[in-house]
Amino acid sequence: MAEEGLRQIQALYAIEAELHGLPPERRHAERQARSKPLLVALRDWMEAQRRRPSGKSDLGKALQYALGRWDALMRYLDDGQLSIDNNLAERLLRGITVTRKNFLFLGGDTGGERAAVIYTIAETAKLNGHNPEAYIATVLDRLAKGHLASRINDLLPWNLSPEAQAVAVG
Structure with a gap:
């Protein structure tokens, strides 16, 4: 069977x-x-x-x-963007799991939640061909320069090309 x-x-x-x-x-x-x-x-x-x-x-x-x-x-x-399983997510989380003890003192639950959000953004940026540090810097720069909240989807890793990121950071 x-x-x-x-x-x-x-x-x-x-x-x-x-x-x-x-x-x-x-x-x-x-x-x-x-x-x-x-x-x-x-x-x-x-x-x-x-x-x-x-x-x-x-x-x-x-x-x-x-x-x-x-x-x-x-x-x-x-959804043609989804995978049949979560193997990729498991592999991406392996590095975070290995260093879990280092995150015990992030300032409590709120700090841990913030770290999880940042790691998620960084890993998603990598999956979409971005240098995570440069991607986050680009997004923060655009937000600081008044990027419209109604157009926040433009800044998602799959919508912001690595070339546009390089122009924005460079």
């Missing part, structure tokens, strides 16, 4: 491998056409199988876990 479930999941990852590097609109369309039917079949299969193993077995727990988070899994179908 586990092998069958893995085979179905591997088919989804094979599609994602083919879609890697395509524009988000194309990935969205391909996922709707190719991945969605496979996910519907997987869910039907999981629903049919979930009573077979004991609920206390590893396989039973895995089926319940997956079905309990099904809506979250399906979310990637609707």
